[in-house]
Amino acid sequence: MTGIAMRASRRTAAAALCAVVVASAAGCATDGTAAVELPVGPALTVGVPGGQPGLAVLRGEGYEGFDIDVAEYIARDLGYARKQIVYVPVDAAERDRAVNEGVVDVMVGYAAVGDGTDAASDDVEIAGAYLSGGLDLLIRGDESGDIASASSMDGRVACTSRGAAAATALREAAPGVAIQERDSVAQCVTALMIGEADAVAADGAVLAGFAAEHGEGYLVTLGRPYADSWRGVAVRGGDDELADRIALALRAMVADGTWDACAAELRAGTGYDPGEAPAPMRDVPSDG
Missing domain, CATH: 3.40.190.10 (Periplasmic binding protein-like II)
Structure with missing residues (x-):
């Protein structure tokens, strides 16, 4: 055996x-x-x-x-x-x-x-x-004109799941970002929808699933990965x-x-x- x-x-x-x-x-x-x-x-x-x-x-x-x-x-x-x-x-x-x-x-x-x-x-x-793929950002659709890339997160709040590598990589792209950690990406998505975060940072495949689940245009991924x-x-x-x-x-x-x-x-x-x-x-x- x-x-x-x-x-x-x-x-x-x-x-x-x-x-x-x-x-x-x-x-x-x-x-x-x-x-x-x-x-x-x-x-x-x-x-x-x-x-x-x-x-x-x-x-x-x-x-x-x-x-x-x-x-x-x-x-x-x-x-x-x-x-x-x-x-x-x-x-x-x-x-x-x-x-x-x-x-x-x-x-x-x-x-x-x-x-x-x-x-x-x-x-x-x-x-x-x-x-x-790459690490990306999920944002509210009505803010797509304000957050165009990872560097746009300077002075804004990004939510990441606890223990994920997305936070460290995002700090390199936007040193002024404020990181908020939750137990899961799903909790971060909730924080985004109620206005407690400006973006969710995670793998692009993960974020695309949440964007699709919440309806076209309500949540969107930037499609501009900031790290492999x-x-x-x-x-x-x-x-x-x-x-x-x-x-x-x-x-x-x-x-x-x-x-x-x-x-x-x-x-x-x-x-x-x-x-x-x-x-x-x-x-x-x-x-x-």
Whole structure:
């Protein structure tokens, strides 16, 4: 039995008590059904950011979005059925601890800036990226003439989720910006809508989902990224075996056309253009 199978087997009973298995409603990587049931056999516990339309959001009885499609593809590649996946919402500030302490086996939606070489602590191993883009700003549509770029945020208030890298990068572009931290991007969007913040700073894919959800023109993204970013998968630091297996699964997702299909659904649902699949981050032979 592999290390991941042993860890998952030990956690099956606990997972059944504290979480439900939910399935994606998106059709690019699944059969389109959504069910709530207890895990049968060994469970794969997957951390997700949660509350991010188009990427990872709970709709009724099931999670859906690009992150979920990636998670289900990886799980299937590792030998897990959809009913064996347990999704656990994890805030950005807690993600490294959750992975390192075994709260989750795999973390999808692991967002960072740069090229990924210094993205994680020693507690986390990056298996690979599946979306690349840039940090952007979400603003109220009626202020699009006043806030034209990140530098326009001097003297204004930007909201970021706690633990995210968006704040540091924004301070470099607008040293006079005031940063307001909330527990999630969703809370920042609320702060924006009620006037407690002038903008929300986050990955462009995340912001596009919120803009689409609140109706055309009410909230808008600038479309002028102020730093490169990517979104990927992380596992416990030092677990090279699992990281390599996931890296190969991400390559397969691109090679068999699943990534393109999921990207098309993301584009149709949010207006965000994912571009091309990111290059592999790990040097793993294709034969494993």
